[in-house]
Amino acid sequence: MKEIxxxxxxxxCSKRCPFxxxxxxxxxxxxxxxxxxxxxxxxxxxxxxxxVSLGGGEPFEYDGIFDVVDALYPITYTSVTTxxxxxLKQSVFGQLLKHCPDKVHITIHNPNIQSEVLRVIEQVKExxxxxxxxxxxxxxxxxxxxxxxxxxxxxxxxxQPDQIILIPRRFGNTPTAKQLASVAGNAPFQSPSCLLKCExxxxxxxxxxxxxxxxxxxxxxxxxxxxxxxxxxxxxLGKVKFKSCMHSP
Numbered sequence: 001m002k003e004i005x006x007x008x009x010x011x012x013c014s015k016r017c018p019f020x021x022x023x024x025x026x027x028x029x030x031x032x033x034x035x036x037x038x039x040x041x042x043x044x045x046x047x048x049x050x051x052v053s054l055g056g057g058e059p060f061e062y063d064g065i066f067d068v069v070d071a072l073y074p075i076t077y078t079s080v081t082t083x084x085x086x087x088l089k090q091s092v093f094g095q096l097l098k099h100c101p102d103k104v105h106i107t108i109h110n111p112n113i114q115s116e117v118l119r120v121i122e123q124v125k126e127x128x129x130x131x132x133x134x135x136x137x138x139x140x141x142x143x144x145x146x147x148x149x150x151x152x153x154x155x156x157x158x159x160q161p162d163q164i165i166l167i168p169r170r171f172g173n174t175p176t177a178k179q180l181a182s183v184a185g186n187a188p189f190q191s192p193s194c195l196l197k198c199e200x201x202x203x204x205x206x207x208x209x210x211x212x213x214x215x216x217x218x219x220x221x222x223x224x225x226x227x228x229x230x231x232x233x234x235x236x237l238g239k240v241k242f243k244s245c246m247h248s249p
């Protein structure tokens with residue numbers, strides 16, 4: 001049974017990473033109204049979903065993000081994944097502290113760029129002084145292993161290993177499991193369950209910015225939601241022809 005629901009609120013993001021799996025960009029869009037996200041997620045929670053993860057695009061550039069957080073936080077574990085850049089604005093960070101999700105994960109997309117690494121480190125330390133649990137997603141490419149290893153070691157100075165997720169880059173420069181292990185110094189580490197074997201996850205389900213569904217955020221051939229509720233989610237999942245993202249265009 002699915003327990004973790006990931007919802008991409010938009011594919012709008014001002015950072016414009018060339019390798020983004022979601023093709024997010026400053027001209028991006030969304031099909032979701034905040035009220036739709038709220039009612040959809042609430043119905044899913046009523047039918048057994050235990051955690052909701054909000055992503056994008058950049059969720060803190062989505063109008064209504066804090067309305068969504070306010071509605072979901074009291075009823076389910078709520079996390080937000082961000083590149084961290086909007087949180088540099090005091091107005092946005094102040095809103096975050098006022099409308100607290102359970103957890104905020106900040107992604108390091110470019111571990112070879114020290115300014116990005118140091119920025120995220122400072123932001124995570126700042127979050128650590130609040131009631132929001134911080135975490136880091138570290139994107140690992142096969143051509144950035146040394147930089148990732150150094151970054152991971154720096155993160156361990158103030159985070160626990162279970163607060164750092166090593167994300168293998170997809171659709172080019174994908175690292176091996178052995179390379180990811182070397183980033184963590186061959187100690188136990190957090191990573192997506194597909195690291196060793198691609199298969200349908202038992203508990204995770206992903207809904208995209210254009211209201212389409214698959215078992216995995218990376219996988220192609222998503223099926224559209226016919227209704228914005230748990231029944232629509234189950235119906236769409238039943239139509240998905242799941243295949244590895246490594247075979248997606």
